Each structure stands twice: as structure tokens, then as C-alpha cells.
Amino acid sequence: MTIYNIALIGFGGVNRALAELIATKNPLWERDLGFRLNIVAVSDLHLGSVISPNGLDARTLVEANFAKGGFGQLSGGSAEADNETIIKTAPADIIVEATFTNPKDGEPAVSHCRWALQAGKHVVTTNKGPVAIAAAELKALARANGVHFEYEGSVMSGTPVIRMAEKTLAGAEVKGFEGILNGTSNFVLGRMEAGLDFATAVREAQALGYAEADPTADVEGFDVRLKVVILANELLGASLRPEEVACTGISGLSPSDIETAATANSRWKLIGSAVRNADGTVTGSVSSKQLPLEHPLASVNGATNAISLNTELLGSVTITGPGAGRIETAYALLSDIVAIHNARAATATKEAA
Ligand SMILES: NC(=O)C1=CN([C@@H]2O[C@H](COP(=O)(O)OP(=O)(O)OC[C@H]3O[C@@H](n4cnc5c(N)ncnc54)[C@H](O)[C@@H]3O)[C@@H](O)[C@H]2O)C=CC1
Numbered sequence: 001m002t003i004y005n006i007a008l009i010g011f012g013g014v015n016r017a018l019a020e021l022i023a024t025k026n027p028l029w030e031r032d033l034g035f036r037l038n039i040v041a042v043s044d045l046h047l048g049s050v051i052s053p054n055g056l057d058a059r060t061l062v063e064a065n066f067a068k069g070g071f072g073q074l075s076g077g078s079a080e081a082d083n084e085t086i087i088k089t090a091p092a093d094i095i096v097e098a099t100f101t102n103p104k105d106g107e108p109a110v111s112h113c114r115w116a117l118q119a120g121k122h123v124v125t126t127n128k129g130p131v132a133i134a135a136a137e138l139k140a141l142a143r144a145n146g147v148h149f150e151y152e153g154s155v156m157s158g159t160p161v162i163r164m165a166e167k168t169l170a171g172a173e174v175k176g177f178e179g180i181l182n183g184t185s186n187f188v189l190g191r192m193e194a195g196l197d198f199a200t201a202v203r204e205a206q207a208l209g210y211a212e213a214d215p216t217a218d219v220e221g222f223d224v225r226l227k228v229v230i231l232a233n234e235l236l237g238a239s240l241r242p243e244e245v246a247c248t249g250i251s252g253l254s255p256s257d258i259e260t261a262a263t264a265n266s267r268w269k270l271i272g273s274a275v276r277n278a279d280g281t282v283t284g285s286v287s288s289k290q291l292p293l294e295h296p297l298a299s300v301n302g303a304t305n306a307i308s309l310n311t312e313l314l315g316s317v318t319i320t321g322p323g324a325g326r327i328e329t330a331y332a333l334l335s336d337i338v339a340i341h342n343a344r345a346a347t348a349t350k351e352a353a
């Protein structure tokens with residue numbers, strides 16, 4: 001049986017949910033997936049950092065109500081978040097990056113991923129910044145160091161859109177996509193349709209763990225813009241940068257816009273899309289659109305996301321599922337670790353043959 005030692009960078013909603021899963025699901029994973037996870041280090045801006053080569057008890061981590069700098073009270077702990085030391089020196093096989101998404105330059109998460117890959121450690125991340133802004137560099141670094149850089153949760157949380165499109169739809173020739181790619185804004189639009197004001201609806205999305213640390217990214221479309229860039233570069237072979245994608249959000253929509261749409265049998269949705277043009281270039285965009293009720297994306301509610309992939313051989317293929325949420329996103333991290341585990345097993349089999 002394999003044990004993967006992991007270090008958690010950021011201990012907010014998502015990584016805490018991963019620790020929660022580890023506390024309860026390790027025996028199941030050991031039986032069904034062939035590995036268990038052992039947390040050997042955690043670093044968080046608010047809580048500090050801790051290294052324990054033999055492993056930290058996941059349940060204690062989740063249940064202890066640590067105050068600011070609280071990791072300083074633990075053996076091997078410090079009240080400061082020394083990410084660089086943790087990433088470079090903790091005896092971890094896998095670095096789990098789940099700090100905040102910085103839509104401008106992806107930092108400090110890009111550096112976290114770089115340090116880990118250079119140190120020969122796999123990286124799994126739900127952070128959209130490093131993937132949208134530095135995927136090419138980080139993938140090359142991973143290859144050069146014989147490790148993996150995996151990021152399924154960076155788009156549509158635990159719903160497997162990236163791996164599904166790349167592996168299961170390989171050869172179907174994706175030509176473009178359009179989708180609802182932000183759980184918070186979709187949730188907010190639904191709550192406004194139910195009569196809530198914008199600010200209250202955003203607060204609800206924050207309490208449910210859907211929103212970014214700064215929810216401006218959700219409601220102004222910046223989060224969707226990163227996801228459009230990730231998917232366009234990954235599935236359409238583009239090399240888009242976020243600033244090349246035109247972007248408007250939902251903050252300009254008033255209660256009367258929402259009401260007028262309902263009267264016209266339609267609903268507002270924040271749509272991210274990209275298309276490969278006839279000359280081979282790829283254009284991406286993010287904007288709120290009034291969709292007729294019969295449109296396949298009009299009935300997608302709450303924090304659920306959906307994407308329709310336009311393919312040459314199958315026509316339109318739509319994937320729907322959770323687009324945000326703590327446990328849902330922690331599942332994406334698990335799916336990345338499963339991918340690493342399976343790839344390592346395949347390599348070992350090939351080498352043995
Ligand atoms: N919550 C969700 O539904 C989803 C989140 N994501 C992404 O996953 C990441 C984590 O999300 P959440 O856990 O919900 O966010 P969160 O805001 O709950 O947690 C982030 C944690 O990172 C820590 N942090 C911030 N900067 C840091 C730094 N420089 N060094 C160490 N720690 C730092 C904060 O103290 C906080 O505890 C974000 O990048 C987010 O965009 C992706 C998909 C879905």
C-alpha cells in the first residue's frame with residue numbers, strides 16, 4: 001500500500017475540507033484507490049506553519065479552533081507562515097496549493113508551485129492564478145523534474161471537465177465552448193430572482209464557501225475570465241492571457257433587469273466562452289447574457305456550473321455539476337492525486353515489462 005505525504009499550503013475552506021476527508025476516508029481510499037494520505041505539513045497566512053515528518057492528525061487539525069498564529073502552539077510549529085521553507089524542506093511527495101487566487105499575476109501561488117516542482121514534488125492545485133497565468137512554464141518544469149502538475153479543480157470545482165475533455169473526448173476535436181463557470185454569480189442571480197438584494201445574496205454565497213476571498217472576482221467576471229483562459233489554452237491549443245479576454249460581470253444588473261428578463265421568459269446568466277476562428281486564432285469572452293428558458297444553460301441553478309463543448313465529431317457535449325463548494329473542490333484535489341497515483345503505477349508496470 002502506498003502512503004503519499006502531503007503538505008497543505010493554505011488552510012481555508014478547501015484544504016480544511018481535504019483534511020476532513022482524510023480524517024474519515026483514508027481506510028476507504030486505501031481499499032479502493034490503493035493509497036492513503038498523510039499530512040506532514042501545513043502553512044497558512046493566518047495560522048502559521050507546522051511540519052511533522054511522522055504526520056499530523058487530520059481530525060485534530062480540522063477540529064481544533066486555531067486562533068491567529070495558532071500553529072505556533074504545535075510541536076514543530078511556528079506562528080509565521082513560512083511557505084518557502086515548508087514547500088522546499090517538508091518531507092512531502094505532493095504539495096497541495098489552495099491559497100487565494102490572485103487574478104492579476106497569480107502570485108504568490110505561482111512561486112509556491114515553482115518551488116515545489118523544482119524540489120521534485122508533485123503539485124495539485126485548485127488555484128486558478130498559476131494555471132491561467134503560468135501553466136506552460138509550470139508544466140515544463142514538472143516534466144523536467146519528473147513530477148506532475150495537476151489542476152482539475154481550477155475549473156468547475158470537482159466536476160471533471162478538464163480531464164474529461166482531454167482524455168475521454170480525445171480525438172473528438174473541441175472547436176469551442178460556452179458555459180456557466182462561476183458558482184457564486186449563478187447563485188447570486190438565482191437569489192436575486194427570488195427577491196433578495198445583491199449584497200445579501202453575495203454574503204450568502206460567501207457563507208456557503210463558494211465565493212473568492214474578494215468576491216469582486218466572482219461578480220465582475222474576473223474569475224470566469226481565468227477559467228476561459230485555462231480551458232482555451234488547454235482544450236483549444238491557444239496561448240491566451242487574461243487581459244486578452246473581454247470581460248463584464250453581473251454587478252451592473254439591477255432587480256428590474258432580473259424582473260424584465262423573467263417577464264420575457266428568460267434568465268440572466270454569466271457566460272464564459274471561447275471559439276477557434278477560421279484563421280486558427282482563438283477568441284474568448286465573458287459577459288452576462290439573457291437566455292431564453294429553453295436554452296440548455298438557462299435551467300442551471302445555484303452554484304452548479306455547466307459547459308457545452310462544441311466538438312467536430314459529436315456536436316455539442318454538455319457537462320454539468322458542482323462549480324464551487326469546499327468538499328466538492330477538495331474532491332478535485334483527490335482526483336488529481338488519483339491521476340498521479342495511476343500514472344505512477346502505469347510507469348512502474350511499463351518499466352517492469
Ligand atoms: N471554494 C471553492 O468553491 C473553490 C475554490 N477554488 C480556489 O481554491 C483556492 C482555495 O479556496 P478556499 O479554500 O475556498 O479559499 P479560502 O479563502 O477559504 O482559503 C484560502 C486560505 O489561504 C490562506 N492564504 C492566503 N494567502 C496565503 C499565503 N500567501 N500563504 C499561505 N496561506 C495563504 C488564507 O489564510 C486562507 O486560509 C482559491 O484559490 C480558490 O480560488 C477553486 C474552485 C472552487
Ligand SMILES: N[C@@H](CC=O)C(=O)O
Pocket residue numbers: 154156157181182183184185210211212218223323324325
Ligand atoms: N468562487 C468560485 C469558486 C470556484 O472556482 C466560484 O464561485 O465559482
